Amino acid sequence: MTARAVVTPAEVDFSEPAAPASPAFGDVYHSRAGAQAQSRHVFVAGNGLPGRWQGRERFVVLETGFGLGNNFLATWDAWRQDPARCERLVFVSVEKHPLRRDDLTRAHAASELPELAAQLIERWPPLTAGLHTLSFEGGRVELLLGLGDARELLRELVLEADAICLDGFAPKLNPELWDDWLLKSLSRHARPGTTLATWSIHRPMRRTLTALGFGVALAQGFANKPEMTVARFAPRHLLQRPAGREALAPGAKRAVILGAGLAGAACAWALSRQGVACTVVDALPGPAHASSGNPAGLFHGTVNPDDGPHARFNRAASLATQSLLAELGLPHQRGLLRLETRLALAQMLEAPGYVQPLSADEASARAGTALGHPAWFYPGGGAVDPAAYVRAMLAASAAKLMLNTPVAALRECPGCWQLLAADGHLIDEVTLVVLAGGHGQLSLLSDLGPLADDLVVQRGQLTHLADAPWQPGVPVAGDGYAIADGRGGAWCGATAQDGDLDPDLREADQADNLARYARLAGLAEAPQAPLAGRVAWRLVAPDRMPLIGGLAAPGPLAAQLRLQPRRPGLVVCTGFASRGIGWAALAGRLVAALALGAPRPLEAELLDAIDPQRFALRRQRRSGS
Template identity: 60%
Template sequence: MKTTPIVPARVDFSTPDTLQAPDFGDVYHSRSGAFDQARHTFLNGNGLPGRWQGRTRFVILETGFGLGNNFLATWAAWRADAARCERLVFISIEKHPLRHEDLACAHEGSPEAELGAQLIQQWPPLTHNLHRLEFEAGRVQLLLAFGEVRAWLMELVAEVDAIYLDGFAPTLNPEMWDPYTLKLLGRLARPESTLASWCSAGPVRQALRAASFEVKKKPGLPPKWHMSTARFAPRHVLQRPAGREPLAPQAREVLVIGAGLAGAASAHALRQQGLACTVLDAHTGPAEEASGNPAGLFHGTLNPDDGLHARFNRAAALATAALLEQLPIAGLQRGLLRLELERDLARMQAQIARLGLPPDYVQALPAEEAARRSGLPLQQPAWFYPAGGALPPQALVRALLADTPLLMGHRVARLARSESEGWQAFDAEGRLLAQAPAVVLAGGHAALPLLQDLAPGLPLLRQRGQLSQLAEASPLPLMPVAGAGYALADGRGGLICGATSQDEDPGPALRQADQDHNLAQWAALAGLPHAPQAPLSGRVGWRLLAPDRLPLVGGLPAPGYSGRDDQPRLLPRLPGLVLCTALGSRGISWAALCAQVAAAWLTGAPQPLESSLLDTIDPARFQVRQTRKNLS
């Protein structure tokens, strides 16, 4: 998907009862009241709350978030319904989202002030992304897609039960209501899904009928005489691509192999979907491999064309920032500086402006400001990531695994699937360790033998990394600093810096040469005249990497398939198994989003990542690339 800068909405607050959108010459809601309109038109028009009662999950799609009143009214109705669905997912597309301060003003005096305050608190940076907000301990999820409605209707991976067709009037906002856009609703709607809209214009009803909706005209909320309701009744049900089918939609229990960042985040994400998890690991405690480092960085990235890596890293960084708002993490350091070694400040600022990235995601700082914030004699400009930072991975893992059953000290030597028992984990002596209908393979480099057994063609490698620790250092950075290497204070007057990278190097011992390398990087990073001397101290760990430096998240291709295999989404998968691995050196940055994606693959919940980025991290991508290479 081609991204474009997000242009925030302009709101005219001069008439508080009917807020105006001057760029569209229209009002945000009926003069009868936003919540009355939401209840009459969208909730009643879709048969809610009755239709969600008794359901495990109910998914709503809205074409125009606006002020968020429809979401708040729906959330309030879900809260008030004793027979409500277990989980409510509300997906909303918005081309011009409100700035945080305007959203706060819009909800002053709201009839749902408490819910509005929670929405305002979680309001994300205005970036071209699919933002996942969680409420009610994850039982209510809001997926905000900022950008063009057509583009997002083609990129969303979801099956929806109800549609709120909203937006400014067709004469003022024609793209939202044209036949092509309305036809795209059919690729997301389940058969028998419902639709409701305040709009009863003939061309809109005609376009909905052409898109396989059975449309009715109903009494509207005064002053409107009529509104539209519809039921999706296609003559032919489109089959989802095999690689987009849920891997274990009926499973209620999941085994998670690996108790590092990926495994802990997976267990957390699965519990939020209502599944029971057991985590298995060969060590006696969690986070003993690469996740056992004393600290690690997390932040987004950007590049001039906003390519796949930058888009994925931004989505992951936003997911991590949202997760950290919910968890108490000891040792969390907020804010991160990444030195720019090639561009001057003017080019950095121009790049941010061209991409339309907001200051709560990234800022370009002159060298003197970067030096002031870091407390170091920096000589280069820097990218500042306000929501980035550093933390001890073990603290995050412990928070994510709270209340999760752990089966520690048992190395899984083999995974096998039984039609009757599901996936079974065996040790080296063939003893059954655990079994469940579904399994998440999240063991990092330690799980490489299992991966090689299940998918011998995956091109993965182990990379050795050594970081260094100084018991005392001066000056100490006031916030984490990265560039050619990284450095951060350890909170006890010492410094952590590094790290080296050696492919397929099994050496476990600390090396003086690697320490010298890390200290030289620290000196260059901080602008020190020479590298400090310090006793050999640090930690060695191994990362699992894919050659394209992106993670592996998704199902493994099933053997024996002979159909089209030129796109990852076309390949059928092994049932009940999903990978969440190969996080490399970005475990803290990537784990939250990758785990949410893995959980959605298993359960069939709406994906928190757009289709093009799902293909980018899909384990099947390597088979597809080989196919394309063979055809070229």
């Protein structure tokens, strides 16, 4: 992995328990007078909380310097204690050098908020670069934790903050967290009325904040500091927000989701967490009857040398899946090996908790057979029954199901969308529609623009071995995959044929799957087995990334995705290819955030990489129009 993917953990000096310190920066993490007392005085009260969030649907706090997490814990505790609190609290924080889990545990050994600290430690993510969503209080409190350089992450965040906590080590010791460039980046996430608080009274900082449109004042400081800085954003001129980043259905209280598979169920789960009542509509007689009906499937991240968009998106998605499966309490096979023949694993860096390189012997020991290659081991990856996953998400969402209900057309009306049957009958009318039905919705997509032209329907056949000569100790992927079925057999596959609509099991495809199985297992020849398995179809984009976002409003396309106005009340969530299990959890969160305007759980560059309009924009650029 590149330096971009690697996060360097903090080294913490605990020799003085009352004031843990950073040897690298030569400063303490919090005042010796008390971590929680400082957080409550400077950052909670300094931002006018809890009063400012009362009566609000959502309140967003943006912090520079997560450190030990005391500001988050203090804010969460204040939210808990306030009977008039906002419905949802989103705390967004960036940290270049996060603590290892063991150090975080040590830092909070004598916490004033032991219950909250324990939950934070339990959900502490692997220290990989990018945004991590940690959910608490049934999703009503979220910590969006960005690991990496603040100067890069602030540029990539998509959010509007209601309050800002400026909390790095002292400006003389850590100037990058206080300079003009960073403060300007922060101001781009502010809106009129956004407050800011910090323990520092650094004069250059105050001058810059004033120049950026903040009204700056000094307030009573904490403990031995006589003063601190507070500010409120009141710019003379408002910056125009990118049209492509506006909420698609702000304030929506009900949504109709077309598709009762992995994508649709995940969208229902995520939207319900944001207080949206969901109806899931499907033409088939039950959930997970199409592509999501396979009996087993894999989920895992990916690694590549440049840590490009595919690797970063799949890493975020895999970690989101791991978190959701744990929250749902859904049984599944944990751990996954992916054989690697192209990269010299010994020269690659591992990311503890996410991926580790194993030699061929180490991988063989985990797989229970002699593997011919080294492998990446994903401890948080694995395999799960997709249909069980769909049912669990739908149950958690309390969504209403409308099955055996084909939708023939969508009609846009002022402020709503109408769902029409083939005979023109009105099925429903709603302010927010999510298209999450995979290849079965190509005709609907075609009616809404040229998006369907960029997608391919791909047939896949997987094979079941009832009596398998090798049942891997953990799921194994590489040239194909193998998953033990827990009953002495194994699932293996899968084929991929573009544009092939044949629904019947084929001997030739089974032979191909069994040959892959034999190569993975190190068998001299492929086993023989009666024809058994399943055929399903995937919807695949040319770049093998999903399509999640809004569709272009009528009219000429803008020159940039972020400037493109979108059709209100409509979100697309499709093109999951063979990664439906691994992408669903993150996709659902993205749909909810895009629809309602919540902080996006993914960086702006990756939002562009999965934007449904990306292919149309590329064609426009190639044509020079």
